[in-house]
Amino acid sequence: MTTPAADLNQAERREWWIANGRGGYAAGTVAGSLTRGYHGLLTATIDPPLGRRLQVAKLDATLIDGERQWPLFTNRWADGCVEPDGHGLIDSFRLDGRMPVWNWACGDLLVEHRIWMPRGEDSVWSVFRLLRGRPGASPRVRIALLLADHDHHHIGHKGDFDPILTIDGDTRVTARCADGHDIDLIAVGGHMGIDRAWMEHFALPIEHERGLPDQQDLLRVGFAELSLSTTAWCGVLATVALDAKTAPVPNPEQALERFRQHDRALLQTARTHHNQLPDVPAWTDQLILAAESFLIERPIGALPARQPQTKGMSVIAGYPWFGDWGRDTMIALPGLTLATGRPEIAKRILETFAGFVDLGMLPNRFPGAGETPVYNTVDAALWYIDAWHAYIAASDDLSALARVFPILASIVTHYREGTRYGIGLDPADGLIHAGEPGVQLTWMDAKVGDWVVTPRIGKPVEINALWYHGLRVMADFAERLGRDSQRYRSAADRARAGFARFVRPDGSGLYDVLDGPEGSDGEGARIRPNQIFAVSLTHSPLDTPAQASVVEVCARHLLCPFGLRTLAQEDPDYRGRYEGDVWSRDAAYHQGTVWAWLLGHYALAEYRVTGNAAAAQARLAPIADHLRDAGLGTVSEIFDGDPPHHPRGCPAQAWSVACILDAWTQLERIRVAIG
Template identity: 35%
Template sequence: MIDITFGPQVCGELASAATREWLVPDGLGGYAMGTVAGLRTRRYHGLLVVAGETPASRRVGLASLDPAVVHPSGARVRLGAHEWASGDVDPRGFELLERFDLTDGVPRWRWRIGDVVIERELATVHGRPCVAVVHRLVTGGPVRLELAAACTWRDAHGERRADGPTPRMDPVADGAVVEGSFRLSGPGWVPEGQWWLGAHHREEAARGLHPDEDLWYAGRFVGALDRPGDTVSVLAWAGDLAEEPPPGPEVVAAARARNRAVVAAAQPVDPVEATLVLAADAFVIGTGRGPDVVAGYPWFGAWSRDTMISYEGLFLCTGRADEGRELLRAYAATLSEGMCANTADTGRVEYNTVDGTLWFLHAVSRHVTVTGDTDLGAELLPGLRGVIDAHVAGTRFGIVVDPADGLLTQGAPGVALTWMDARVYGVPVTPRAGKPVEVNALWINGLAGLAELAEQAGQDAAGLWRLHDRAVSAFRERFPAPTGWLHDVVDAPAPAYPLGGAAVHDDDLLRPNQLLAWSLPYAPLDPDEPTLRRVAAGLLTPLGPRSLSPDAPEFVGRHRGGPAERDGAYHQGTVWPWLLGPFVDASRRAKLPVDELFVGIEAHLTEFGLGSVSETAEGLPPHRATGCPFQAWSVAELLRVRRVR
């Protein structure tokens, strides 16, 4: 894997160390997450964050475990880091860091206090909500190590304040149970019980959200580090509180071994690919219903569109086809009126996308093509044919094949059904009603893929091919625009008319959605160099294509501010790294060189979410990363198109 290591000049400067984040997932949708500096900059940061009924219904438990070194003389040096509502940063333990590294997915900090050097490593137990934090004396000593446990028990999207109930603390051997929900265990437990008021999260302040919370100082662990090699470990876990995890050093060793095995199973060809394979592993989780995909950390849960776009990269490129088969079966079971459920972070099952189902067709087709698993194709074929029938007849939100041209149209008041689905105060920013270009490319791709599955199963596919051929003919006639690229939407309601009005127009804004018309396996068009160069000139950045060309009046170059400002910019110029996948595919099909397209995004692997790829970036230079630091489809698409090389 690539080398992710920072020395004292990065570690000791908050502007650098507090903007680089690490993630250690638990395989269930929970995680430990923080910054190189050790400073909690988000309400989502913590050492034990536990997934609930859905991956997005997470709760923060152990917020931080702050080390302090006590010398024989009684001198005490604090190594933790907190920012407070007053603006103070205290303590400032990051100033004593001489090194941070992320090796085999395990973060490690190394503090130097004169001749005393202490390392901390952190790992989770895969498949269990449990974290181990291990401290080791490297040189110097003897010293005493104190570890202050700052706790809470709250929804990860909120905060808890001291004016509410005091957390319940139940003493148990070697520690305590907090709120009856998670347990702390380690040496020399000394209960305390007081509020730390006004812990500040600078990233939440930047996002226009409430930035402060109060933390409960539950107590401290105390252990001796007499000679080099001695360790002091603390464990925190939820679930079965009576079942103690293995000792901390064993948890760390097991995590390293598992992560190496995950990478080896995918047979990566270079360190970047190995890093992406391990990054992909974070998003594939186990649930009571089988495998699923977390769309992004730290705040997203499972979304079918994200899952299906990510499917090939997360499952087929990493040797996880067996898990993928199980996942596809589970999603097929959600089909209703020809639509795949878009499982939501709220925990409700919703049917509210026009493209999620079409991406599902694509995922099934790719699975059968790559693995040769024609049995799965035959098994799912009746449901997939039902998807086509429902789209031809018409289903929710005006989704229907237009009998006039065979293209797929969609739209209803107040909804945004494509992946550009942001809303501000309930109003879609880019409703894209009509016939979106990528939706119809996916429709054509899905018809051809399904026709091949039918033929492999010995079934008649003539009707599917007729639908396909008619849509292709109409696509080639309707979507090329006089501007030299493709229309983003044809037959869109004209701006002067309400949705459903008589007047329509063809939207020729330069957006990246058209890339799918050239990139999909059964794409309706063959890419040509001049068109791709025009698209690249207007959209391409080091981290992927923008969602809108900068010369458009609606372009927003900065993705920052409060929720309304950020959502308003989300698809109006913000960069989406996942779209680099379709751009590379289209470029390859046009016989254009692609190796240089990866340079910026590969460098990004050490800049934001360490070893991973962010959800978004700003449309204007220097293209500051935004959104989730760890995003499934960003990682999956980069991994997929790199593996083709």
């Protein structure tokens, strides 16, 4: 994957992101400049997986050849100056799998630069080699070591980081942080020196756009001096690994090859799993690699005896600012694990979350160390049933199903009898109601102060589509385990009859919410995308004409190349651009903004109405272009509702990647099966 690089606007618009499987990450722009406070070469999970701290902000390299010097980086400053402007020296940029690769053209020299994070380590490599030189030349690279030590949500300022600096021989600089952990910087192919100075007033233009603090100071602790060669890599290994002092320094060539082998293994696993799919396009391979970034191991602490594991797995909802969320994890699980041929990881995630089901609910936010789970979500537990449905369909793992069935049954029982936040069954129509004033329980959860932007108290359409689907799944599970399924089937029949109330008499799809508070009928009548799940889920409560109406309405009012709008354009509250300060952005979040994860569900729904798998699959094709924009090789969280649908929000979002990959895989299987 290549992309424009010498143009500053293009090079800053495009970002690369790498994750380490612990919740940590490395990120930056193609230009090498910082545009977000979250950009940095090593954001480490000091308290995994949510205690993430920026440790190494930049390793700014300058190529030196005799009297000539070229900066292989770019910096933006608060006074508007761009200095140096090394992006103009970029000959090419590409992703090698997930690894960013630059070629720098400096006179008659051509230098390759690579960055990667070893999986499972709070470490990052930044290495160089000479691709083209001239006889007798002895070029070298001088790297400024710019550090920080603060929560990745914060911005660092001069004086708030005062490490104790030591040097071991001439190849390792150690910065001892206030809490006692070390940041180690190790030179490979050269030597280190301490030279302490604050570098002040880095500009962060994206934070400025978001109405947030937009200037950052970084501490330079020294320099690395490295000798360039055409036969070996030189560079810096930065790490906060506990064994960094005693372990031998890895060979960069071997470390690089291990990273590339891991990427190749991910693709091979997926291809083996999908051996009946002969023509997998390159962009779906890129999604398979992107899926790896969101899967993390996490300590799970003391859990009930039913928990079979000592170390769990979860999903980071999006980089850079999300942690692991129950709803996002379950929605993303089929695409991240099953579409990539790794059902064993799906099982680990599902069993990890089994230990946190309480009163029939799954946490909205997964707990960190010492935190209490937050259960303010009505849909996460229903998506949990759907995720088990996908896993069992892929694995036929009835022993795991037998273990978890009582937990799944408890979800249904609590939803029928009532649980937190007014969630419960209305016996009059068999539908689920939910909500309390000031609390938002569905995925449309934006709130500005006391203002709930999209109040959906009552009976939301997607909750009841999930409820019907879940009851049908539970009936099937019960039968497979030799248990009584009739109570689930009866409840499903009742829910299906009640669901007919969502069908609008004017033929314009479904109401968004039924039976809301007095005076909220207009909210329920708005055209929103939540109705698509009544068609995209395996078990639909709608007849064929109603399904066709839903797809037609979504296509006419909501469909965009990269997803579905959250509100029809003709609605007076529609906001076509997600921009401005926090208030403005939250006000637009579900009032017209396009969400990419909905595109996969739309494609599945379209197929179920038309029977044309190829045409439905073609809806996903624009994502191939998006992979070369914004977060390179991955899929953004959201897009503007108005053309040209600029990418916004998190540049790497789990359910965006997952739902598109899952839909493409399902539709490809169907397309191949029917010839």
